[in-house]
Amino acid sequence: MPGLNLVLWRHGLTSYNVEGRMQGSVDVGLNDLGHWQARTAAAALTARYEVSAIVSSDLSRARQTAEYLARTTGLPVTTDERLRERDFGDWEGLTRTEIAQRWPGEFQRWWEQGEHPDGIGGETRDTVARRYAAAVTDHAAALGRGTLVVVSHGTATGAGAGLLLGAAPDWPALISMRNAHWAHLFRDRADTRWLMHGYNLGPTEAATGAWDAPVDR
Numbered sequence: 001m002p003g004l005n006l007v008l009w010r011h012g013l014t015s016y017n018v019e020g021r022m023q024g025s026v027d028v029g030l031n032d033l034g035h036w037q038a039r040t041a042a043a044a045l046t047a048r049y050e051v052s053a054i055v056s057s058d059l060s061r062a063r064q065t066a067e068y069l070a071r072t073t074g075l076p077v078t079t080d081e082r083l084r085e086r087d088f089g090d091w092e093g094l095t096r097t098e099i100a101q102r103w104p105g106e107f108q109r110w111w112e113q114g115e116h117p118d119g120i121g122g123e124t125r126d127t128v129a130r131r132y133a134a135a136v137t138d139h140a141a142a143l144g145r146g147t148l149v150v151v152s153h154g155t156a157t158g159a160g161a162g163l164l165l166g167a168a169p170d171w172p173a174l175i176s177m178r179n180a181h182w183a184h185l186f187r188d189r190a191d192t193r194w195l196m197h198g199y200n201l202g203p204t205e206a207a208t209g210a211w212d213a214p215v216d217r
Contacts, residue, residue: 003145003146003187004140004143004144004145004146004147004148004186004187005049005146005147005148005184005185005186005187006136006140006147006148006150006164006183006184006185006186006194007045007049007051007147007148007149007150007182007183007184008136008150008152008157008160008161008182008183008184008185009041009045009065009066009069009149009150009151009152009180009181009182010151010152010153010154010157010176010177010178010179010180010181010182011030011034011038011057011061011062011064011151011152011153011179011180012030012033012034012035012036012037012038012041012061012064012065012179012180013030013031013033013034013037013179013180013212014028014029014030014031014034014061015028015031016028016093017034017179018031019095020095020096020097021093021094021095022088022091022092022093022094022095022096022099023061023085023092023153024085024086024087024088024089024091024092024122025059025084025085025087025088025092026092026093027059027060027061028059028060028061029060029061029064030060030061030064030065033212033213034061034064034065034179034180035064035068037179037180037211038064038065038068038180039068040180040203040205041065041068041180041181041182041202041203041206042065042068042069042071042072043072043203044202044203044204045069045072045149045182046069046072046073049147049149050146050147051069051073051075051146051147051149052075052143052145052146052147052148053075053078053139053143053146053147053148053149054066054069054070054073054075054076054077054078054148054149054151055077055078055079055080055083055135055139055148055149055150055151056077056078056079056080056083056150056151056152057079057080057081057083057084057085057151057152057153057156058079058080058081058083058084059084059085059153061153062083062151062152062153063077063079063151065151065180066149066151069149069151077151078139080135080139082131082132082134082135083132083135083136083150083151083152083153083156084152084153084156085128085152085153085154085155085156086122086123086125086128086153086155086156086159087121087122087123087128088120088122088123089120089121089123090120090121090122091103091117091120091122096111103117103120106118106119106120114172116170124170125155125159125169125170125172126169126170128155128156128159128160129159129160129162129163129169129170130163130169132152132156132157132159132160132163133160133163133164135150136148136150136160136164137164149182154176154177155176157176157177157183158172158174158176158177159171159174161174161183161185161196161199162174164185164194165185165193165194165195165196166193166194174199175200177199177200178200178202178206178211178212179212180202181200181201181202181206182201182202183196183198183199183200183201184196184197184198184199184201185197
């Protein structure tokens with residue numbers, strides 16, 4: 001896949017993000033600030049990249065984010081459920097405080113050591129990394145050349161990007177990016193592997209405190 005770039009874009013802010021709730025597979029849409037973030041980031045992406053195709057998780061917060069880029073580029077959005085966020089089972093919809101109170105040991109091991117919380121019915125990091133990377137690989141192969149923008153979620157993108165770069169599927173080193181930020185990966189000259197140009201990239205507006213502030217837009 002010579003001449004191929006990936007822009008891995010996280011969705012804009014939601015009410016669950018503001019409240020510190022575990023979103024996972026819950027279908028939460030963008031809040032007002034999230035719409036502004038997505039619109040602002042879409043303008044920055046359009047200015048920096050010649051976008052060839054857009055693929056998105058089918059969850060509302062990702063699709064709504066992708067639609068802002070679709071409007072600026074005139075490209076359609078293809079959805080793929082493999083790009084959904086990690087399913088956190090019984091923890092979804094709860095705050096970290098609520099989780100820590102009900103599952104203190106599991107939460108501590110997950111939060112401090114990155115271990116999978118057994119017994120909650122959720123996905124492992126390995127599972128989400130593999131399905132995300134498989135989806136990106138399929139859509140990148142179909143495109144062949146150009147710039148593919150993949151709109152997804154924090155944990156899914158961090159886990160999947162690590163696997164695409166050759167790390168172990170459960171490698172937890174890539175943090176969840178800020179809302180409406182992105183990573184840029186590209187193929188090496190021999191077209192044998194993915195390399196990273198940047199991670200947690202965002203528009204100039206993201207350098208101000210207004211990016212995450214819940215003010216009217």
